[in-house]
Amino acid sequence: MGLEEKLPSGFLLTTVEQAAGWVRKASVFPATFGLACCAIEMMTTGAGRYDLARFGMEVFRGSPRQADLMIVAGRVSQKMAPVLRQVYDQMPNPKWVISMGVCASSGGMFNNYAIVQGVDHIVPVDIYLPGCPPRPEMLMDAILKLHQKIQTSKLGVNAEEAAREAEEAALKALPTIEMKGLLR
Amino acid sequence: MSTQHASAESAASARETTEGTVYTVTGGDWDEVAETAARSDDERIIVNMGPQHPSTHGVLRLILEIDGETVTEARCGIGYLHTGIEKNLEYRTWTQGTTFVTRMDYLTPFFNETAYCLAVEKLLGIEDQIPDRATIIRVLLMELNRLSSHLVCIATGGMELGATTIMIYGFRDRELILDIYELITGLRMNHAYIRPGGLAQDLPPGAVDQIREFVKKMDKNLPEYDKLATGNPIFKARMQDVGYLDLAGCMALGATGPILRSAGLPHDLRKAQPYCGYETYDFDVPTADTCDSYGRFLIRLEEMRQSLRIVEQCLDRLQPGPVMVEDKKIAWPAQLALGPDGLGNSLDHIKKIMGTSMEALIHHFKLVTEGFRVPPGQAYAAVESPKGELGVHVVSDGGTRPFRVHFRDPSFTNLQTMAAMCEGGQVADVIVAVASIDPVMGGVDR
Amino acid sequence: MSAANGNGGPNPEKDLSASNLPGQRGDGGEEIRVQRGMFGADKGGDTSGYGGLVRSIRLPGPATRPYGGWFDEVADELEGALEEQGLVPENVIDRTVVDRGEITFHIEREFLPAVARTLRDDPALRFELCTGVSGVHYPGDKGRELHAVYHLRSITHNRLIRLEVSAPDADPHIPSLVAVYPTNDWHERETYDFYGIVFDGHPALTRIMMPDDWQGFPQRKDYPLGGIPVEYKGAQIPAPDQRRSYS
Numbered sequence: 001m002g003l004e005e006k007l008p009s010g011f012l013l014t015t016v017e018q019a020a021g022w023v024r025k026a027s028v029f030p031a032t033f034g035l036a037c038c039a040i041e042m043m044t045t046g047a048g049r050y051d052l053a054r055f056g057m058e059v060f061r062g063s064p065r066q067a068d069l070m071i072v073a074g075r076v077s078q079k080m081a082p083v084l085r086q087v088y089d090q091m092p093n094p095k096w097v098i099s100m101g102v103c104a105s106s107g108g109m110f111n112n113y114a115i116v117q118g119v120d121h122i123v124p125v126d127i128y129l130p131g132c133p134p135r136p137e138m139l140m141d142a143i144l145k146l147h148q149k150i151q152t153s154k155l156g157v158n159a160e161e162a163a164r165e166a167e168e169a170a171l172k173a174l175p176t177i178e179m180k181g182l183l184r
Numbered sequence: 185m186s187t188q189h190a191s192a193e194s195a196a197s198a199r200e201t202t203e204g205t206v207y208t209v210t211g212g213d214w215d216e217v218a219e220t221a222a223r224s225d226d227e228r229i230i231v232n233m234g235p236q237h238p239s240t241h242g243v244l245r246l247i248l249e250i251d252g253e254t255v256t257e258a259r260c261g262i263g264y265l266h267t268g269i270e271k272n273l274e275y276r277t278w279t280q281g282t283t284f285v286t287r288m289d290y291l292t293p294f295f296n297e298t299a300y301c302l303a304v305e306k307l308l309g310i311e312d313q314i315p316d317r318a319t320i321i322r323v324l325l326m327e328l329n330r331l332s333s334h335l336v337c338i339a340t341g342g343m344e345l346g347a348t349t350i351m352i353y354g355f356r357d358r359e360l361i362l363d364i365y366e367l368i369t370g371l372r373m374n375h376a377y378i379r380p381g382g383l384a385q386d387l388p389p390g391a392v393d394q395i396r397e398f399v400k401k402m403d404k405n406l407p408e409y410d411k412l413a414t415g416n417p418i419f420k421a422r423m424q425d426v427g428y429l430d431l432a433g434c435m436a437l438g439a440t441g442p443i444l445r446s447a448g449l450p451h452d453l454r455k456a457q458p459y460c461g462y463e464t465y466d467f468d469v470p471t472a473d474t475c476d477s478y479g480r481f482l483i484r485l486e487e488m489r490q491s492l493r494i495v496e497q498c499l500d501r502l503q504p505g506p507v508m509v510e511d512k513k514i515a516w517p518a519q520l521a522l523g524p525d526g527l528g529n530s531l532d533h534i535k536k537i538m539g540t541s542m543e544a545l546i547h548h549f550k551l552v553t554e555g556f557r558v559p560p561g562q563a564y565a566a567v568e569s570p571k572g573e574l575g576v577h578v579v580s581d582g583g584t585r586p587f588r589v590h591f592r593d594p595s596f597t598n599l600q601t602m603a604a605m606c607e608g609g610q611v612a613d614v615i616v617a618v619a620s621i622d623p624v625m626g627g628v629d630r
Numbered sequence: 631m632s633a634a635n636g637n638g639g640p641n642p643e644k645d646l647s648a649s650n651l652p653g654q655r656g657d658g659g660e661e662i663r664v665q666r667g668m669f670g671a672d673k674g675g676d677t678s679g680y681g682g683l684v685r686s687i688r689l690p691g692p693a694t695r696p697y698g699g700w701f702d703e704v705a706d707e708l709e710g711a712l713e714e715q716g717l718v719p720e721n722v723i724d725r726t727v728v729d730r731g732e733i734t735f736h737i738e739r740e741f742l743p744a745v746a747r748t749l750r751d752d753p754a755l756r757f758e759l760c761t762g763v764s765g766v767h768y769p770g771d772k773g774r775e776l777h778a779v780y781h782l783r784s785i786t787h788n789r790l791i792r793l794e795v796s797a798p799d800a801d802p803h804i805p806s807l808v809a810v811y812p813t814n815d816w817h818e819r820e821t822y823d824f825y826g827i828v829f830d831g832h833p834a835l836t837r838i839m840m841p842d843d844w845q846g847f848p849q850r851k852d853y854p855l856g857g858i859p860v861e862y863k864g865a866q867i868p869a870p871d872q873r874r875s876y877s
Binding site: 077 | 235242243263264265266267268269271272283284287290291336339340351352355356358359362372373374625626629
């Protein structure tokens, strides 16, 4: 986006961030990326009873060039993985990914030769949504959480700073296997 | 042995390198192909549709050779949703298998489960011991499932034509059915409710009333599809004489279900080789003689009406009784009950095995961790799914886990007819033809 | 039980010759595996005290006439039709198994297309619909490891039969049925993809489910499931094929 390169730092940037975040979150265009069972629930979410139009995102774009959110709905096979990455690469920045369902998030029950064990091996994921398949309400909750994230996203130098901090935190984080406590 | 090797070897020579096998394809054909391509019309292009395309059913890849607007050659690329479920089943017990098979064709979970369970029951030799109530509930759920599957077919088919209203209608009515599923099994999709030997649990209170109410509502809603689509001139113009496949083509390509019936043959396994007591139900097998997409649409609508009839008959027949076989060596030991954290073992059962009966605890532990053994042999069970003949070939090696499970999914076989239906037609008609096949990629690729 | 087997685990040195084993259900069928111990647990000892048990698991054996019901009619017609073509039925049909109300003809692989064509075209047989092919890999069935199983349905006579053909791992070739049943096109590609059975005469035998550059045939028994261990807080659960299991 041209806006980001020309921005000054300082208090003005924070104001622009808020405005840009508000505008961005209010018109998210999802790319149709239905793969399996979750795709049916995604379609249900767009249909009458759950009505995704209430959040300004009922228009699923057929072309990735016109979309900024990819909802990976279903299990990603080894054969589909390159296609998925290509569609992701074709989407213009800024872009977000929701990994819908347990198969997309971690491979789920299909722990075998055919399925990619988590779509985060291929594309960066913003929201992991559990469930097999997640209910439409859960998908909407994920979308609202993503809206919050978009609203508070940074621009320009602040974005670089945030990315650096996130990376440092990730490097310092304890691996799952070394964590103690209950399984939650 | 006198099988022919020569033909397979002459096509391409293989050579092992450190990077893997390298195939060298030779022969004079390539120049010829290039020359023919150069000489032909400028309008001739190859179009890749999918595997990620809004107008394909799931992750289906269509490779179309187009001359202007005419499709001269059409091929399918599949496997983009291959999940390895058949292999996964070999590492789980027979009962756990239902959890996997229900996710194959995710629009017809109850058919997958029933077909799998019928095959396992055949291997166990307990077909006659399945309680009546369990069989009736299986039929009831399968017919509701036929409705919901056809609704999605009509809804998405309409959406692909640009008729979004039909999509909203279809999903509206499907939600009503999903509410019933949720009440009975606890889940909207992927139920694993039908188990070898019977059902996971009995119908909850209020289910029968809710289904009766649904039948009444659906009787009112179904004519809306007629009003909206059946007589609609645009709808008819898009569907009629599109996706033509006659009876000879259907038989050669192994197409079953609405495709076969749209060619005029009233072949329905529920009538031909009845299972689950279908011979005692009163229903008709609708056919059409148009061999086209419109005929298939009409057949699906009529089948939904017939399914409602069967559902009503099931409700009238339901008598209290067990829903699992008597044989405690097979029957799941616990009765499921709804707790604060969702569906699980009933507290009474836990109290019994943890507090009073050591034998019951051992039995529960063994059956749950180890599972039951199935005598060696193989069996084939087939049910009439909304898409056609769903066959399950199960092999047991006498162990607690399946040796091999193969699903003959109707979507997989029916999708082969795509080329026969589309070649020579218009590009826009490809979408209509594929929608009328109603392939679900979860079933095609498994 | 010998002292060497004091821990109750399966005894690998146990004499497995057929004469030393008790009679089993389905005697006479092919042996597909040998089960040791009470539970067939593959990891850890067998504490049941029956750890020395050795059982050979066999598939149901060949049936003798009469097969019962319409099975005899189909078998008679098939044998008669084969004789008319100058084939000796005993050479074509390896054996006939009747089990669980289903009839299976084990066909010698080189005669498969002839048998299928006869089954399809003979007016008394008329098996018009082939429901595809299902591959099965029996590593324990030496010399006939790869099986291809076809289910044929006759809509005219409302019957269902099964054909079974086998090929050794060393020479995985079976003639294609696409010329007889075009529906087998994708089914044979699928079986090739998963089991490596080469269907001779298939118009384009390529991979269909796996990516084109995939190595190996994933649903064979010697191909691992390919799962990865799953990590939790402070615990690691092995992949499904690495866990303790019973057979």
